[in-house]
Amino acid sequence: MKNAPALPIEVDSETGVWQTDGLPMLYVPRHFFVNNHDMVEEAMGKEEYAKILYVAGHKSAHHWCEHESKQHELKGMDVFSHYLQRLSLRGWGLFSFLSDDIKNLPLSIRLDHSAFVLNARKFPNKSKEGELLCHMFAGWFAGATDWVAQNEGLEDGFVCSETQCANVCANVCANVSDNGAGNKGGKDFCLYEVKYK
Numbered sequence: 561m562k563n564a565p566a567l568p569i570e571v572d573s574e575t576g577v578w579q580t581d582g583l584p585m586l587y588v589p590r591h592f593f594v595n596n597h598d599m600v601e602e603a604m605g606k607e608e609y610a611k612i613l614y615v616a617g618h619k620s621a622h623h624w625c626e627h628e629s630k631q632h633e634l635k636g637m638d639v640f641s642h643y644l645q646r647l648s649l650r651g652w653g654l655f656s657f658l659s660d661d662i663k664n665l666p667l668s669i670r671l672d673h674s675a676f677v678l679n680a681r682k683f684p685n686k687s688k689e690g691e692l693l694c695h696m697f698a699g700w701f702a703g704a705t706d707w708v709a710q711n712e713g714l715e716d717g718f719v720c721s722e723t724q725c726a727n728v729c730a731n732v733c734a735n736v737s738d739n740g741a742g743n744k745g746g747k748d749f750c751l752y753e754v755k756y757k
């Protein structure tokens with residue numbers, strides 16, 4: 561079944577700018593975004609690029625949480641849940657908490673249908689086989705967790721990494737059920753862990 565977008569989108573009739581909750585947004589083809597991502601990664605080296613993306617993502621997530629907490633009068637982990645919901649509604653993949661107790665770490669986030677994995681399946685690239693592809697989201701989750709910690713008066717300084725990627729089993733589990741049963745060791749979803757440095 562195909563649905564219309566389930567989040568508010570406004571388009572300014574004079575400027576053409578798209579907005580959701582007063583935040584300007586860009587609507588771009590997935591392949592365009594991932595091609596840019598891949599080319600920068602190739603030019604800089606994955607490790608170096610991942611470091612920069614992490615810092616930028618951390619900052620942006622923090623800004624987003626601050627804005628949305630005011631916009632919707634949300635606090636603490638409700639803001640993070642809202643974040644995962646909105647990311648899911650914007651086509652990055654379907655995000656859900658497996659563990660969301662900030663006082664009982666690690667936090668654990670599951671990502672199904674990651675945009676990076678789906679794009680890699682549509683445009684297979686030998687050099688990416690077996691790689692964790694979705695590191696871009698790690699900085700976002702560290703930033704959101706730091707925001708929650710500051711909002712709740714807890715110690716901040718969280719780190720996040722993708723610990724499992726559906727791309728690792730792209731060739732063997734494209735058709736398996738969502739619990740990953742039947743594939744050779746990999747699971748057909750990505751996982752992130754958030755903990756203290």
Ligand SMILES: [Zn+2]
Pocket residue numbers: 674677692693694695722724725726727749750751
């Ligand atoms: Zn992944």
